[in-house]
Each structure stands twice: as C-alpha cells, then as structure tokens.
C-alpha cells in the first residue's frame with residue numbers, strides 16, 4: 001500500500017492548473033510550426049505567427065494563453081494499492097484547482113445554468129476517476145474552453161451507418177462549427193461505448209500527443225483519413241481560409257451494444273491546454 005498525502009495532491013494540482021493555462025505543450029507548439037510551414041495563404045501564415053507570439057508572451061509574462069481559462073477537467077488513474085492520507089481525492093483535487101485558479105489569476109468560468117451566477121471559484125471541478133491495478137496515481141488536467149466545447153456533439157448512429165456514417169458526421173460537425181471553436185482544432189472522437197462513455201473517450205483522446213498516431217494501425221489509418229478530409233474543408237486558421245483546419249484527429253474505440261453505434265466528437269481549439277503529473 002502506498003500512501004499519498006492530500007496536501008501534496010492539492011499543491012501539485014494548483015501548479016498544474018497555472019502551468020496548463022500559461023504554457024502550451026511542446027507537441028502543440030511543434031504541430032503549429034509544422035502546419036504553418038505548409039501554408040501558402042499570407043493570412044494563414046500571419047495567424048500562425050500570432051498564435052506563436054501569443055504562446056511566447058503568455059510563457060514569458062506569466063499570463064493566461066486565453067481569456068477563457070476554461071472549466072477544469074481532470075482525468076485520474078489511481079492504483080488499487082494507493083491510499084490518500086489527510087483527505088479525500090476529489091476534495092484534494094477540487095481544493096488544489098480552486099487555489100490554482102485563484103493564485104494564477106485565471107478566469108473562473110463556472111456558473112449556475114439558470115441564473116448564470118458565477119460560482120466564483122471554478123468549483124466544482126469535473127473529475128473522471130479510473131481505478132487501475134498497482135500503486136500509481138496519475139492526474140491530468142485540461143483547461144477546456146467554452147467555445148470549442150459548445151461545438152462538440154454526441155450521437156447514437158444506426159450500426160448500418162458504419163465508418164461512412166461516422167466520417168460524414170465528424171466532417172459535417174467541423175464544417176458547421178466553422179470559426180467558432182478557434183481553429184485550427186484538434187478533434188477527439190469516441191466510437192463505441194454508450195451514451196455516457198463515448199464523450200469521455202472523445203475528451204480523453206485529446207490528451208494523446210499530437211503527431212502520435214493511434215497504436216493500432218487500423219485506427220491510425222482512420223485518424224489520417226479524417227484529418228485529410230477535415231483539412232480539405234479549407235476553413236483554415238481562425239476560419240479565414242487555409243490548409244490547416246485541424247492539427248490532429250485522435251480516436252478512441254470501445255465495444256458497444258449490438259443495436260447502437262455511439263459516436264462522440266469533442267472539439268478542442270488550438271489552445272490545447274493540458275498538463276499531467278504522477279505522484
């Protein structure tokens with residue numbers, strides 16, 4: 001049995017929230033550069049330059065990458081042989097997140113759905129916990145902006161629609177989203193599972209490094225096919241035209257009911273802010 005102190009979780013989570021909002025991950029920066037190099041439109045090239053400038057300014061001055069610092073979404077993998085001492089896991093994560101958003105001067109974006117009154121702390125955090133064998137504790141945080149989340153969808157297709165139906169739905173979704181999710185986007189896709197698990201798969205898939213295809217070559221081929229089809233839309237950076245509408249497509253797959261073909265599409269803007277820590 002491994003003991004992890006709740007105060008350590010709070011401190012790590014607070015710092016993760018601040019860092020995620022200030023520093024774009026290296027794989028995202030690399031992908032932005034790769035895509036910028038392929039652009040021929042002066043507008044698209046200029047937008048990529050501004051995205052890189054924005055990332056450098058945020059890192060140098062300790063400012064948030066975007067005014068929308070997002071809802072704090074956590075994915076946690078906790079081993080069966082881990083025990084949290086000094087408090088509960090969810091409480092520790094929430095307390096750390098509240099501290100991070102306060103200390104980092106990050107915008108709190110969570111409100112009551114009817115009155116629209118801000119909760120004032122960004123709490124409660126959205127936390128997905130997986131119990132795994134062993135004594136590892138790994139926590140990921142995503143700062144998920146409202147603009148891209150609003151463009152995401154879940155649908156239960158008829159099984160007969162197959163890959164053609166999935167591809168049509170995903171490409172149409174990105175086309176309809178247009179400039180709203182601040183492209184170039186990253187598209188996370190959950191195929192299978194059920195009504196509640198497909199969207200979680202789609203969102204967690206966004207944590208996989210850009211440029212790293214799915215380990216199953218058959219799924220990797222589908223990711224590449226979708227990426228090409230989406231980029232042929234020509235929406236381009238910030239919706240002003242160009243070769244790059246999408247930086248990458250990430251698919252996760254799970255078995256599903258024989259009567260269903262669940263499909264979730266989670267759209268992530270170019271400001272793909274996430275961070276992970278292992279305790």
Ligand code: SF4
Nearest residue numbers: 066145147148182269
């Ligand atoms: S979609 Fe992303 S880049 Fe655009 S405003 Fe929201 S968080 Fe910021």
